[in-house]
Amino acid sequence: MEQSLIILKKNGLSVTGGRKKILDLFLDAQGALAHSDIEKNTSVSFDRVTVYRTLQTFTDNGIIHQIPTTDNTILYALCKDKCEAGHHHDEHVHFICVDCDKTICMDEVTVPDVKLPKGFNPIQTAMIVKGICNDCRN
């Protein structure tokens, strides 16, 4: 059985052509995807609204997570199995290549703890490293 199908069923989502297609994009992608990446993809011919709603649904169900960026786009990437609905554990490092512009999830690299000033109570931590990725160094 296809992986995208498995994932959708596991999360109790009705399986539709659109969801499978978009989920496959993530499964195939090396790095993170923006809404525009999906919309521009020739194999996806859905309404913009459907893409928005699908990404929202996937996020709500812990299938994908959002990645913070400094340009005004939201990036999405597949969650690993540790994520639960409504409570993401995407506490791994995200690497953004300044050359090829790809964003890569480094699941092996966990975010180190930081000591915060008194009175500040951390719930979730994200870390973004900009640099040159493995493919772009020469």
Next chain:
Amino acid sequence: MEQSLIILKKNGLSVTGGRKKILDLFLDAQGALAHSDIEKNTSVSFDRVTVYRTLQTFTDNGIIHQIPTTDNTILYALCKDKCEAGHHHDEHVHFICVDCDKTICMDEVTVPDVKLPKGFNPIQTAMIVKGICNDCRN
């Protein structure tokens, strides 16, 4: 002499009413500001475009820096004196309060180093902690 004036002069920027006003907002602000915060501020009555261009100018000159977020807004905050034009050193932790929604720069908390996989060359690191801030805990 006013601080905003000093900063503008130091960076070789022509000093205008708009730039002073916006810079003062940052100097007064506790946390980071979004474009909309500035535009909505009653004491600012400039064209949206001017605000965009001013923020861009300040960013280019290392006066303010951008903060990554997962909602699709760009946040800006004052750089400390270590920042140079074109090369930001905003390697401090940003704290986003999930209650009051303020974003605070924790200049005292430096971002710890992480070991990246072979072939990945880091240039800049950012870290975002979500949680409850000092004002909102009870």
Next chain:
DNA sequence: AAAAAGATGCAACAATATTGCATTTTGTGT
């Protein structure tokens, strides 16, 4: 197979961001 629940498309709208150009303001040299 029918009913219920859910997903999708469309249209309208809202918010956000960008660009070119004319006008005004600021900085510079005298």
Next chain:
DNA sequence: ACACAAAATGCAATATTGTTGCATCTTTTT
């Protein structure tokens, strides 16, 4: 202080991005 050059601003137009309501179609359930 004045005139000129350089830079900033405002306005209009346009592009991009995100949201909502509702009718229609598809999937799931019984």
